[in-house]
Amino acid sequence: MIYINDESYPIEFAKEAKLCPHIALKYGKDSFIYKTAQFIEEFYNNKSYVEVLTSGSTGKPKSIRAEKQRMLASASMTVSFLRLKEKNTVLLCMPLEHIAGKMVIVRALYQNLKIITQKPSANPFATAPQNLDFAAITPMQAYCALEDEHSRKIMASCRKIIIGGGFIDKNLYEKLITLPCEIYHSYGMTETLSHIALKRISKEKYEFKPLPGVTVNLSARGTLVIDAPKICSQLLETNDIAEITDNGFIIKGRIDNVINSGGIKLIPEEIEEKLSLVIKTPIAVTARKSSKFGEEAILISEQELNETLLNKAYQNLNKYEKPKAVIINKIPLTATNKINRAQLKALFFKI
Known part of the structure; x- marks a missing residue:
């Protein structure tokens, strides 16, 4: 059966393209429920794949084909890791254009x-019911929900809860650990059909733990290499600078975001994390040209910051990490609310 909003439908409804007309x-x-039905019908049609838009965090969003059997394999790993049971509520x-939304349905x-x-x-929890078993949200959605008393209770x-699609700053992290539920930060991308590793958010800072059937290593560049044969047909070398630990891995930043300042390699994500311990408003670190250093780090802030x-x-x-300038400007975001690093650098690199 297919269960949507306290109603159940035979799987045949989706296989025979009857679900959408009924809804x-x-x-x-x-309605969003109609879009949900559209994807369910698409998943049960005779094609072996579905089209998915990438997030656009490393460039313009593009469409890729996700194989349905591999999506089911990914679903199996997450369900097993989180111990989700039949008829649990999710x-x-x-948004259903991207892999995160599609995988919730799968x-x-x-x-x-x-x-x-x-x-x-x-803030999806503003009108959501109480006592859900599982939810997948973004850091922005978590932040907005925690700002409202009613939504926080829900x-x-x-x-x-799994939180993915972006960085969780120190301020949000500290709020999340006060909640009684199990909360995980996810690591993955469209090419891995959502996450391949989860990190429990708690007072103890654990690393990302790969899901069953996933192993990781480092490339010669120091970037993460993912071996997940059930969901990826070949090894996937990422652009994420990582550190392998006894139980998993830690992500430090992206190699294509590294700022080479006078021979010193600076990772914007690490600098942002350190600054966010004090600065609670939106900020980002990017590069601009420098006659002395080749390029140098600058801080972009959406609000004025006093000395x-x-x-x-x-x-x-x-x-070495201290930004050479502070510029007040709106920070461009991708469709999935990540910092659009390419667009940000294009705005300021020639200044």
């Missing part, structure tokens, strides 16, 4: 979970 009569063709609140179909749809928004009542705050934040940096 359209009740909810209309513009919140679907992610996990539900694989394990006969009950899908609870919420139109994607900054979020706290959810048994298991006292900056000096306090800079105490967390070494002498």
Whole structure:
């Protein structure tokens, strides 16, 4: 059976393309539940793949083909890791153009979970029911939910939550560890059909732990190499600078974001993490040309930062990491609310 919003439908409805007409009569063709039905019908059609848009974090979003059997294999690994049971409730609140939203549905179909749809928004818990079993959200959605008392209670009542699609800063991390539910930060990408590793968010800072059937190593460049034969047909070398640990791995930043300043390699993500211990408003670190250093790090902030705050934040940096300038500007984001590094650098590199 297919379970959507407390209603059940025979799988044959989707296989015979009857699900969408049935839901359209009740909810209309513009509803998010109708889009959910469209994807379910697509997943059960005679094609062996579905089209998925990449996030656009490393360039313009592009469409790739995701094999359905590999999506089911990915779903199996997550369901096993999180110990999700048949008829558990799962919140679907992610856009269905990208892999994260599609995989919520595939996990539900694989394990006969009950899908609870919420139109994607900054705060999906505002109107979501209590006592959900599972939810997949972004850091922005987690932040917005925790800012509202009612939404925080709903979020706290959810048994298991995975947060993916972006960096979790120190301020958000500290708020998340106060919740009673199991919360995990996920690591993955469109090419790995959502996440291949999860990190438990707790007072103890654990590393990312690969899902069953996934192994990782480092390339000669120091970037993460993923071996996940059930979901990727070949080894996948990422652009993420990583450190392998006894139980998993730690991500430090992306090699294509590294700033080579006078021969010193600076990782913007690491600098941002250190600065966010003090600065709680949106910031990003990027590069601009420098006649002395070749390129140098600069800090982009969406709000004015006073000198006292900056000096306090800079105490967390070494002498090479300190930005050479602070520029007030809107920070460009991708469709999945990650910092658009390429666009950001293009804005300021020639300044």
